[in-house]
Amino acid sequence: MQNSNLLRLFEDLLITSKNVEYIELLERINIELSNISSSIQFEQVHQHIPWSNLFDLLRSNKNDEIERLLYLLITSKNVEYIELLERINIELSNISSSIQFEQVHQHIPWSNLFDLLRSNKNDEIERLLCAIIEHFINNLTIEQIMTNFYSLLNTGLDNQTGLSQRGKLLCLKAFEKLTHCTTTECFIVIQNLFQYTHINALLHLFLDSNEQILWLKSKDILEQMIHTVSRIDDKQIFEKYLHEHYFHDINRKILLSSNKYNEIIKLRLYEYLINLCLIDSRIYEHITEEQHLLDQFLYDCIHSDTDILYLMNCLELLTILTQKSHTLAYLQNKTNVIDHYLHLLLLTNDENSxxxxxxxxxxxxxxxxxxxxxxxxxxxxxxxxxxxxxxxxxxxxxxxxxxxxxxxxxxxxxxxxxxxxxxxxxxxxxxxxxxxxxxxxxxxxxxxxxxxxxxxxxxxxxxxxxxxxxxxxxxxxxxxxxxxxxxxxxxxxSILSIIIEIAKQPFIDLRLAAYRCLFELTRSPWALHAMNTEPGFIEFLLNRSTEKDKEGKEAKFSIIQSICQNGDEAKLAMGNVNYLKFRRYVNEGVFYVEPEANVAFEGSNE
Known part of the structure; x- marks a missing residue:
């Protein structure tokens, strides 16, 4: 009788709807099992229990609990939001698999959740909502984020939506994940998001926000997205995107408005434009030759001689601009900054200290x-x-x-x-x-x-x-x-003698600098001959006891290894005997320790 009652409870547990309280059934099952005193009865019961269904219930229960809590959060007006949100956040934190997130996200009423985020005025509720949504941003795919988060991302960065700084940061984190899409996914992303209106919102956030985390992340997103788009093989698509979206007229006006900002914001804008020039030569052509977006920066570089601090910052940005062949040619052939700075470099202290x-x-x-x-x-x-x-x-x-x-x-x-x-x-x-x-x-x-x-x-x-x-x-x-x-x-x-003496000093920084000189010399065959004729140099290199520090041991090893890589040149310069000693040193490894021989005497107790 007891067994049949127990089996019936298991069946009820599996066929019950989601609105029934599982806890009551589970408690009754537990009580019934506690009353069984015989192993034989357990053996009789276990044969009739649908274990696979029970395990499925165990695996899916966490997801169901999250869905139930979210449903309660959206539909109920009298519950304590904070308590519910904390429970949801804890449940999500305990999920370790992206697959479970993908299962859960299909049943979440995202539009209601986003409406709650926009309308809520409580800071703690907003914090928990953002933490919950961020769990999904980190674990869902690009396509799933595009599908479920579109309503939030499409207008989330606009000032009219009224999202707080925390809400905008949440949107930026989603945008940031989208920028790391594959080339195939990139088509879908730029067709739906990263249109000229979205670029415009990101630019405003980048230049108008006083929150460093917001403007820095906006800048990173703008740079990473155009870098991703530039990988598209079809050049026409890329050129069209630059013309119609990235450098759309409303965006170009923002990029040309540097004079309305203070010097800090101006330098922020100039650095962004220079970074874009380095990404791709086609972007550089848009910025310099078609849109003339760097003209004001170059004007500032030449006409800011009296503002030394600002000039020093401009120099740092110009130095970044020397990294690519097309930007080097631009500096040399299409600007006069080089002539101007050479003139300033020649100014004497008497003219302007x-x-x-x-x-x-x-x-x-x-x-x-x-x-x-x-x-x-x-x-x-x-x-x-x-x-x-x-x-x-x-x-x-x-x-x-x-x-x-x-x-x-x-x-x-x-x-x-x-x-x-x-x-x-x-x-x-x-x-x-x-x-x-x-x-x-x-x-x-x-x-x-x-x-x-x-x-x-x-x-x-x-x-x-x-x-x-x-x-x-x-x-x-x-x-x-x-x-x-x-x-x-x-x-x-004798420079070699000086370097070797420094390599023997007790200061590790000096020794490492000397070792590097010796390493570079090993690339030239004539230097191997010079090393071989330097008194005591070979013995110094091969003596492992002269170096105690890890970095020093590695540096000495790299010198000997480089000598051995010269092969016939090293044999000719240093002789076969020394060459074989170097080869043995390399084979023994960096941290080889010579074994010590201990002699035991018969009858000794020590």
Whole structure:
């Protein structure tokens, strides 16, 4: 009798509708089971229980509970919203599978939920609503977000909708996920969202919001979306989107309205436009040649000489603009900022002492420009062999470094020389300058006797000058250039001896800087011969006890590994015996420890 009653309860549990209280049935089942005292009865009962249905109920119960709570939230006016929302949020937090979110979202009355978000005035209710919706944004697919969230996203960023800052941030998080769509999904996204009205709302939020998290996220979305659209193979679709939506007339007016904003907002806008120019050359053409959206920025760069702080910020943005071949050509051929800044760089302290503050910025700008130009030249991305800036700027830079004791000039100047000299063409230009020899002498002197931070900077500069890229690793011309630099270093002192002595010092930062110089030297066969003839150098390299720090061990290992990679050149320069020792060092690994031999004496108790 007891068994039949128990089975009937199980059947009732499975066939009951969702409006029946499961809890009462489950409690009665539990009581019945508690009254069974025999294992035999359990064995009799379990054969008739529909276990698969019971397990399905167990798996789906959480989802049903969420749906029930949401239904209660939407339909009831007398319940405590906060308590219900907290329970929903807890239930959602306990879901670990995106599949469960996909099952639940189909039964949620999204329009009612969004209406509640728009109409609600309670901060705690709004916070919980946003947290709940965000759970779904993080776990649903692009297509599901487009389907269910369209009514919210279509007008959510407009000021007329009355969404709070938190509500707008929620919309931005959904937009942000949409920007990471695949190229195939991109068609659906731009056909429904990211139309010119949505771009307009994002631009307003980007330029008008005082909340950093809102304008930063708006900027990221605007940049990421156009980057995604630019991957579409059909060029006509991309061009049409730029014309009809992204740079629509109402959006162009906003982008041209920089003068109505303060300097902080203006710089924010300029940075956004410059970032767009770097994404794709077609976007750059729209911005510079068709829409002329950077004209005001370039005007500010040239006519803000008296506002030093603003000028320094403009220089930082111009430096970003040197990263691509099309923007480099734009700066050189279609603007006069280079001539203007060279003139300012030459101004003496007597004319305007404030320019001393901005000169490091000028040096950095020209250094980045030339470095990127030389890299493009080396990789055949640009065919423009003539660049007068090198001939004009390098003598100025050498004069600043030779005549100045200011640490700010020296550090940025050293970085710039290294930046330029790291490329093959840069080495050629530097060696052809008559003032380079004087600079090298001062560089070696600073390596010997300056403060630690300057010595580290000097060693980094020297390492860049010795650097040979993988592309030119077998170039005898590259080896010849580095050898010329090495010989200039040796005119007064033996540079290899100095570097080795620094590598033996107890300060890890100095040692690492010295190790890097040695590593770069291993790329040139002539340097291997120099290392082999340097007294005690081979023994120093192979002695693992000279280095205790992890970074130092790794740096020494990379030097020996690089020597071994030279193969026949290393054997010829250092001999077969030393080469085999280096190979053994590499095979043993970075952190190999020599085993210690212990002798035990018979009868010893210790």
């Amino acid at each position: 404030l320019y001393d503050l901005v000169k490091p910025g000028f040096i950095k700008f020209f250094g980045c420009y030339l470095r990127n130009y030389l890299v493009l030249l080396e990789t055949n991305i640009t065919n423009n062999q003539q660049n007068q800036l090198l001939e004009r700027f390098l003598p100025i830079l050498f004069d600043i470094l030779l005549q100045s004791d200011s640490s700010s000039y020296i550090t940025i100047g050293l970085d710039t020389i290294g930046f330029i000299g790291k490329t093959l063409n840069g080495k050629e230009y530097i060696l052809s300058n008559a003032k380079f020899g004087g600079f090298i002498e001062k560089l070696v002197q600073m390596i010997r006797s300056s403060q630690s931070d300057i010595r580290i900077r000097c060693l980094a500069c020297l390492a860049d000058l010795f650097h040979i890229s993988t592309f030119n690793s077998s170039s005898s011309h590259a080896w010849s250039l580095t050898e010329q630099i090495y010989r200039l270093c040796n005119r007064v002192f």
